[in-house]
Amino acid sequence: MADQQLSPQQAVNLVREWWTALGNNQQDKVLELLHEDIIWEVKFVGKWLPSEGVSRGKQAVAKNCIEMFGLMYDTDRLSVEITNMISDGRSVVIEFFIDGYTASGAxxxxxxxxxxxxxxxSKVKHVREYMDALKATSAHQLT
Known part of the structure; x- marks a missing residue:
């Protein structure tokens, strides 16, 4: 039996919970909210990431996205602030910014x-992530 579609507000709440857990480096909570067949695409800076920034399946996402987040940033000095969210119940568009420091102190x-x-x-199935590539590549000293 297929999962019921969430209401737009339920979808927003789920994605807010998921991003908050990621920002707080609560890896188990993040993984709990992911679909087994998740696809996570990191646009713009993907060429510096494993598999050109596209991870398929929960294990690959755990390694290439969630664990990497904890390695790339000083998670004790990092905040994620959500500025806007909109949903139809199946998809959520979320605008946010990350403020803090990279693991190297930048x-x-x-x-x-x-x-x-x-x-x-009630699971995250596909993520397409876009960011200010100029700031991100500069902070991580990518060339």
Missing amino acids: AYEKVEYVSIVELEG
């Missing part, structure tokens, strides 16, 4: 992001 100053998050029932 300032990561209000780097803006937009993510399109597709849901299947």
Whole structure:
């Protein structure tokens, strides 16, 4: 039996819970909210990431996105601030910024992001993540 579609507000609440857990480096909580067949695409800076920034399946996402987040940032000095969310119940568009420091101590100053998050029932199934690539590559010293 297929999962019921969430209401737009339920979808927003689920994605807010998921991004908050990621920002707080609560890896188990983040994984709990992911679909087994998740696809996570990191646009613009993907060429510096494993598999050109596209991870398929929960294990690959755990390694290439969630664990990497904890390695790339000083999560004790990092905040994620959500500025806007809109949903139809199946998808959520979320605007946010990350403020803080990279793991190497470089300032990561209000780097803006937009993510399109597709849901299947109460699980995150597909993420397309866009960010201010200029700020992100500069902070992480990518060339």
